[in-house]
Amino acid sequence: MNLLSSLRVALIALRVNALRSALAMLGVIIGVASVIVLVSISEGTKRAVEEQIASFGANLLIIRPGSSMFGGRRGGAGTADPLTDGDVQAIRNEIAGLAGVSGEVSSASTVVFGGVNWSTRIQGVNPDYFSARGWTIADGRAFSGAEETSGRRYALVGQTIITELFDGADPLGQSIRIGGQPFEVIGTLARKGETSWGQDQDDVIFAPLNTVRQRFGAGIQVTRRDAVQTVYADIAPGESTSRVIADIQDLLRIRREIAPGAEDDFNVGSLAEFIRARNETESQLGLLLAVGAGIVLLVGGIGIMNIMLVSVTERTREIGLRLAVGAKRRDVRNQFLIESIVLCLIGGLAGLVAGVGGTLVYAEVGQLEIVIDPMIVGIAIGASAMVGVFFGLYPAHRASRLDPIEALRFE
Amino acid sequence: MSGLIECRDLVKTYTMGDQTVRALDGVSLDIAPGDYVAIMGASGSGKSTLMNLMGALDRPTSGSLRIAGEELAGLDADRLAAFRNRTIGFVFQQFNLLPRTSALENAALPLVYAGVAPAERRQRALARLEQVGLGERTDHHPSQLSGGQQQRVAIARALVNDPKILLADEPTGALDSQTSDDIMGIFDTLNREGITIILVTHEQEVADHARRQIVFRDGQILEDRS
16 A cells, blocks of 8 residues: 555545544644744744844953952952953963953043033943954944054944934044043944843943043042953954963963962953853753643643544454455554554644744744744654654554454454 | 365364364365355354455464465465455455445455556446446445445455455345345356355355355354255
């Protein structure tokens, strides 16, 4: 008996008991639909996380001073001695596998252009900063290392500044006043958008680190003339994050004269790892949901097995007749197996439609990012076919082991 | 020996609880090609057991059973199925047609398992349905046919694979006397055309259509008259 005739027989058998077939499928439909909703949402979350990481700089390390000790009393974060230009230099020169290193100091200030003023963040950085943090120069240029060291009053502005201060006009070459001092705009930055916690990343002005430290020293609250608040180190592609972290820790312990066995008074953290770690919890939740979907599929499969067993019993005489006129055991087994698979596949396709629909509704209502991957078609077909085979095998086997004489006599 | 069916010391025992029942107790019997045989006997006489063995639906406990030159005693289930498919045509008392399946598809069913292509299946089933006088209603389902018409479909199905032997188990048992006569008329014609027919029946009237009558009692042949 070939596949096509088996398929026809299966479809006829299922149509005869259309309602029963539909009810039997329900478990598979719900199971497949929930798997698809799950996959789409977790893929969406994963993409959102990766986008977030990319917008920070994919392989970025953040180095900050830690807490200080005053005779057994620990200060808060950042109370230890600040990091310095010297540390930035040392990390840049001595640590292998870094694409760029930059210090950062930050100050809040008022910016004035023409008759307009705007309060924003002024960040003093080294030229490496832009590539390390994933900023693109949209227009103009960044400042050079020499311009940074000599304290030139150059500024690069974010897109929000262009909108608020320049009313969308071209700011290049314009002179703006930051905290009462004139700066020349030499570049603009491409839009980055909001962070996941709603901070506008484009509401920012960058200037050479030394300039910001000299001109706005009071606003920065640093204890040394060469201090930086944060050091960013961009790990080159293919380098081991943990190795680079360890190297930096070793270097800074020596530079900061920390006794062996004493705790670090600084932190080296990976933002990407922090974000990924935060999403670990979410993926554990996803795992739980996946187990739930698996259970629904399992229950659906048991429903399929049940209905197939009923079908085999009901059609005992038919099986007897088929055996009498020459069906081999495998013909009978395949007939019922195909029926079970067809039942599950129809359920799987219905589940696919329901799952995609559910995902779209979820995205609309929850305002969440989703990814509807073409792969889910494969998941739907694969999962339902597997359920069909697994739970159809026993009833089909039972049908194929029937004795033709007994089966023909069955009432 | 040139019998189409050759039985030698056939024994079939069943175990029921702790009791062993000898349903067939050393039966030896030859049936020649083209013969028309009625097997009779009360229920429990062993006639159905012999029928099941000759139909290759079951295997003997001991003894030898050769049909069309092939020894059936040692064949496994799938080989028996293949043997039935090409050698035996069955007609049952309860017709055993597939519900919600057309007369044509019912008649063609053995060809499905013989691996015959759909176009040829259709053609051969149509020819057999015409042969039994049912050329008109080939797309009707069994529920739309009378008992006599259903049994005609069943006979067409039994014939569709050009079997050597037609085995009919109480073929008129579910039919009224007029329809019974029509069906027996079909069997008579088929036998005249050369096919070997074995009827299992308890009705003398039906058995009288056969040339040879074998009566069973207690698993043995009581009488064998031609």
